[in-house]
Amino acid sequence: MMTAIDEADPRTPSHVPRELVVDGFDIFNLEVPDADPPLVWREIKLANPPIFWTNENGGHWVATDAADIKVIQVDHEHFSMAQHNIPKNRRGMPAPPIDLDPPKHFGYRALISPAFSPKALAALEGTIQQVLDGLIDRVAPRGECEFVEDVAHVLPINVFLGMMGLPKEDAAYLLPLSTLNTQAKELEVSQRTRAEMADYLKDKIEARKAHPTDDVLSQVVHGKVNGEPLPDDELLGMCTLLLAGGLDTVASMMGFIFRFLATHPAHLAELVADPDLIPQATEEFFRRCGIANTGRILVEDYEFHGVQLKAGDLIQIPNCLYGIDETVVDNPLEVDFHRKKPIPYASFGNGPHSCPGKALARLEVRLLLRSWLSRIPEFTVKPGTVPQARIGMTNSMRELWLSWR
Ligand code: HEM
Numbered sequence: 001m002m003t004a005i006d007e008a009d010p011r012t013p014s015h016v017p018r019e020l021v022v023d024g025f026d027i028f029n030l031e032v033p034d035a036d037p038p039l040v041w042r043e044i045k046l047a048n049p050p051i052f053w054t055n056e057n058g059g060h061w062v063a064t065d066a067a068d069i070k071v072i073q074v075d076h077e078h079f080s081m082a083q084h085n086i087p088k089n090r091r092g093m094p095a096p097p098i099d100l101d102p103p104k105h106f107g108y109r110a111l112i113s114p115a116f117s118p119k120a121l122a123a124l125e126g127t128i129q130q131v132l133d134g135l136i137d138r139v140a141p142r143g144e145c146e147f148v149e150d151v152a153h154v155l156p157i158n159v160f161l162g163m164m165g166l167p168k169e170d171a172a173y174l175l176p177l178s179t180l181n182t183q184a185k186e187l188e189v190s191q192r193t194r195a196e197m198a199d200y201l202k203d204k205i206e207a208r209k210a211h212p213t214d215d216v217l218s219q220v221v222h223g224k225v226n227g228e229p230l231p232d233d234e235l236l237g238m239c240t241l242l243l244a245g246g247l248d249t250v251a252s253m254m255g256f257i258f259r260f261l262a263t264h265p266a267h268l269a270e271l272v273a274d275p276d277l278i279p280q281a282t283e284e285f286f287r288r289c290g291i292a293n294t295g296r297i298l299v300e301d302y303e304f305h306g307v308q309l310k311a312g313d314l315i316q317i318p319n320c321l322y323g324i325d326e327t328v329v330d331n332p333l334e335v336d337f338h339r340k341k342p343i344p345y346a347s348f349g350n351g352p353h354s355c356p357g358k359a360l361a362r363l364e365v366r367l368l369l370r371s372w373l374s375r376i377p378e379f380t381v382k383p384g385t386v387p388q389a390r391i392g393m394t395n396s397m398r399e400l401w402l403s404w405r
């Protein structure tokens with residue numbers, strides 16, 4: 001499927017040597033046989049040069065070594081955030097702070113950071129627990145559920161809507177958009193999806209402008225960067241980023257964790273017997289189940305590890321590969337709840353853009369594990385079903401039927 005090609009592909013830019021071109025590598029069309037995307041990424045890494053080029057999706061580089069991923073994430077002088085999705089201009093709108101490099105990035109980031117402070121998260125804990133209790137009450141008596149749709153997607157959207165002071169009923173409209181946002185291959189579909197998310201938020205933003213409230217949406221709407229209110233397009237882009245950032249990512253992380261537990265009874269029994277292991281287990285899952293397949297755009301021509309990169313080239317850094325690299329951690333594919341701390345991973349990025357929603361995601365995962373395992377301590381993949389995952393701008397869990405007595 002993916003081999004260095006013998007014949008020159010006319011789409012290959014002149015600065016890309018033929019031996020670095022991997023034919024047919026399309027992140028939106030990768031097979032994910034065991035619903036375990038990091039394994040797929042690892043095979044890609046082992047079969048190809050550490051930095052390779054594909055002509056699919058507009059053409060881009062892929063860097064698979066942990067050391068390179070780490071550097072590319074933080075070296076904004078060479079690798080800019082101005083374009084970090086595939087294909088380029090995937091959003092079709094500004095999305096501060098994620099599309100800005102330091103130092104411009106700092107002021108925008110400061111505007112959203114308070115939404116994820118320990119105090120703000122403590123205030124959200126009750127809402128999260130309430131949603132979880134309702135969810136588990138609903139599914140537990142059934143003896144089975146499709147975990148992704150019934151649980152994993154429901155929790156983060158409710159948390160987001162609660163944070164932003166928006167109606168819970170809107171979840172049904174937003175959820176399909178959240179999937180398309182990370183998984184659509186066609187530029188036109190991904191841009192339209194983002195525009196629909198933005199359209200949804202427009203009148204809510206206007207309402208907060210006229211009547212400030214105490215929710216996060218109002219804080220952002222009335223926030224200032226360098227003493228100035230945000231222009232309308234940036235404000236809309238920032239709110240849409242907040243909406244898009246924490247849905248499919250959190251849901252997929254939960255899906256991969258539950259797929260793992262459903263297929264590893266000894267690990268499941270260990271967590272059930274000792275729930276105090278949940279915080280450490282959560283970090284270990286974050287390492288093993290990285291989600292984001294982010295990227296960067298070259299600011300200028302730059303020779304990196306002997307590879308000539310050109311200004312305007314996109315380079316993708318599947319950050320799940322960092323935590324499962326032997327140079328970073330021993331026995332990287334094994335899930336070990338007793339691994340030496342701190343557990344190294346790049347699943348939430350590194351440096352100035354590292355995910356501000358990380359603590360929220362951590363809280364949601366920990367509370368889910370605690371509540372679920374106390375109510376449904378034994379479960380498996382439902383016999384006759386096969387978990388389904390996809391790879392796109394995120395590693396995404398699509399379907400996971402679970403059953404229990
Ligand atoms: C398991 C869940 C999550 C994962 C794996 C994840 C992953 C990431 C990664 C890798 C980045 C950095 C991207 C880069 O360097 O190119 C990032 C940034 C970001 N994430 Fe998350 N995220 C998660 C949850 C959330 C949540 C819950 C929210 C908000 C509700 C959120 C909002 C953001 C925002 C706003 C940024 C941009 C930060 C900046 O540019 O300074 N994320 N996320």
